[in-house]
Amino acid sequence: GENVEQHPSTLSVQEGDSAVIKCTYSDSASNYFPWYKQELGKGPQLIIDIRSNVGEKKDQRIAVTLNKTAKHFSLHITETQPEDSAVYFCAASMGQFYFGTGTSLTVIP
Amino acid sequence: DGGITQSPKYLFRKEGQNVTLSCEQNLNHDAMYWYRQDPGQGLRLIYYSQIVNDFQKGDIAEGYSVSREKKESFPLTVTSAQKNPTAFYLCASNKDTRFYGYTFGSGTRLTVV
Numbered sequence: 001g002e003n004v005e006q007h008p009s010t011l012s013v014q015e016g017d018s019a020v021i022k023c024t025y026s027d028s029a030s031n032y033f034p035w036y037k038q039e040l041g042k043g044p045q046l047i048i049d050i051r052s053n054v055g056e057k058k059d060q061r062i063a064v065t066l067n068k069t070a071k072h073f074s075l076h077i078t079e080t081q082p083e084d085s086a087v088y089f090c091a092a093s094m095g096q097f098y099f100g101t102g103t104s105l106t107v108i109p
Numbered sequence: 110d111g112g113i114t115q116s117p118k119y120l121f122r123k124e125g126q127n128v129t130l131s132c133e134q135n136l137n138h139d140a141m142y143w144y145r146q147d148p149g150q151g152l153r154l155i156y157y158s159q160i161v162n163d164f165q166k167g168d169i170a171e172g173y174s175v176s177r178e179k180k181e182s183f184p185l186t187v188t189s190a191q192k193n194p195t196a197f198y199l200c201a202s203n204k205d206t207r208f209y210g211y212t213f214g215s216g217t218r219l220t221v222v
């Protein structure tokens with residue numbers, strides 16, 4: 001089955017700096033890659049997604065890039081704010097979802 | 110507004126008890142899922158259902174049971190056979206996993222006392 005690895009497990013940045021979270025996947029059949037943000041005590045919320053026929057997607061301060069050849073995709077958050085502090089999960093899907101182990105992002109004011 | 114409702118938010122179980130976690134959605138999604146989340150770990154799939162009256166085991170189904178009698182509802186029972194049930198449980202639904210992400214509920218935190 002699919003194996004999704006996510007790095008780093010924890011990340012601290014100063015407010016206003018950029019944050020990058022990386023994920024790799026093993027099955028080239030995966031064709032849909034969502035990212036979720038989970039705040040403490042809440043369920044994950046979809047923040048951005050990308051499909052395999054697209055290399056990059058942006059939504060305001062958030063962007064995701066996909067390299068199908070290398071089987072990796074990344075989440076980029078620019079101009080970070082304290083409210084960006086949360087756990088972020090990546091996932092890869094070819095029908096069934098496989099999740100990474102999460103990155104705890106702390107934005108220091 | 111459409112969404113997924115999980116209840117209760119907090120649940121305490123005594124040793125040897127079965128408890129049932131509720132999950133209801135009004136999104137008209139066919140597929141529903143239960144995940145378990147432990148500190149520092151990713152999401153592990155317990156059970157999923159793609160259609161009413163049908164469900165499949167996930168990666169960690171032992172000690173859990175589900176039913177899917179209605180499209181809107183997918184309750185999870187944590188049985189006494191589950192030896193380490195303390196965790197955060199998440200329910201999710203999906204329109205089409207090929208093109209859409211999950212919609213998650215707000216979770217139920219289960220603690221054994």
